[in-house]
Amino acid sequence: MNADLHTHTYLCKHADGSAEDYVRAAVARGFSMIGCTDHAPMPDDYDARHRMSFEQFHSVYKPAVLELREKFKDVIDVKFGVEGDFFPGTEDWVRDFHAANDFDYVIGSVHYLGEWGFDNPVFVHKYDEANIDEIYERYFDHIRRSAESGLFDIIGHCDLVKKFGHRPTRNMDEIVRETMKAVKASGIVVEINTSGLRKPVAEMYPGESILKIAHELGIPLTLGSDAHTPEDVGRDFDKARALIERYGRGMVSVFTRRQRTEVRIV
Numbered sequence: 001m002n003a004d005l006h007t008h009t010y011l012c013k014h015a016d017g018s019a020e021d022y023v024r025a026a027v028a029r030g031f032s033m034i035g036c037t038d039h040a041p042m043p044d045d046y047d048a049r050h051r052m053s054f055e056q057f058h059s060v061y062k063p064a065v066l067e068l069r070e071k072f073k074d075v076i077d078v079k080f081g082v083e084g085d086f087f088p089g090t091e092d093w094v095r096d097f098h099a100a101n102d103f104d105y106v107i108g109s110v111h112y113l114g115e116w117g118f119d120n121p122v123f124v125h126k127y128d129e130a131n132i133d134e135i136y137e138r139y140f141d142h143i144r145r146s147a148e149s150g151l152f153d154i155i156g157h158c159d160l161v162k163k164f165g166h167r168p169t170r171n172m173d174e175i176v177r178e179t180m181k182a183v184k185a186s187g188i189v190v191e192i193n194t195s196g197l198r199k200p201v202a203e204m205y206p207g208e209s210i211l212k213i214a215h216e217l218g219i220p221l222t223l224g225s226d227a228h229t230p231e232d233v234g235r236d237f238d239k240a241r242a243l244i245e246r247y248g249r250g251m252v253s254v255f256t257r258r259q260r261t262e263v264r265i266v
């Protein structure tokens with residue numbers, strides 16, 4: 001099985017291509033599963049510039065993905081998902097949103113610390129105005145809370161805070177271990193996300209030191225390209241597969257209507 005569980009569409013306003021373009025790219029690469037996981041809407045149109053609206057979710061995204069799931073069912077397993085944001089204060093809205101839609105799975109990502117979109121190149125200067133260690137601590141605190149929220153199936157790119165290459169000055173292993181213990185207790189899985197290789201940090205999310213800790217704790221893994229263009233579907237999966245062999249017994253988690261199963265990745 002070859003599966004890419006993290007892809008986007010033009011609806012988020014910072015990606016190219018329709019869901020069908022991504023599905024066709026996955027088919028062309030010989031994949032047997034693709035997850036459509038564009039950025040989910042948020043309450044009160046929060047961060048509307050980087051995601052589809054609630055209206056678009058219902059009128060465009062959801063019908064398109066469900067139609068593709070049916071249309072391609074003999075060719076490739078298309079999963080209906082979204083990438084949600086963990087943003088304190090929105091939990092009730094997000095819980096209702098998930099309950100109202102029959103998702104195969106939901107990726108939970110932290111893209112905001114307060115009002116700061118820390119992975120947005122426009123605001124990268126803010127790293128220079130703050131203590132990097134404290135940014136990392138806050139970030140992992142949010143990851144822990146996102147796991148404990150019970151809203152998500154997968155922790156997306158769980159060390160995204162390193163995106164632009166800012167590194168903490170002290171060892172974060174203890175904080176990471178406490179975070180991963182919460183992930184383990186919540187029963188959700190950690191994503192190996194190859195998009196970091198295409199970013200200034202030029203490294204997979206998460207790095208191997210985190211994967212080692214996740215492995216020690218027996219946390220299952222999954223795999224996604226985070227493609228924002230169809231050409232990136234399955235990008236660098238040869239490298240990711242080596243990590244899945246080493247830290248996940250060669251198995252990845254996949255989801256159907258929020259039920260997890262494991263498949264061998266080849």
Ligand SMILES: [Zn+2]
Pocket residue numbers: 008012014039228
């Ligand atoms: Zn995005």
Ligand SMILES: [Zn+2]
Pocket residue numbers: 006007008083226
């Ligand atoms: Zn994504």
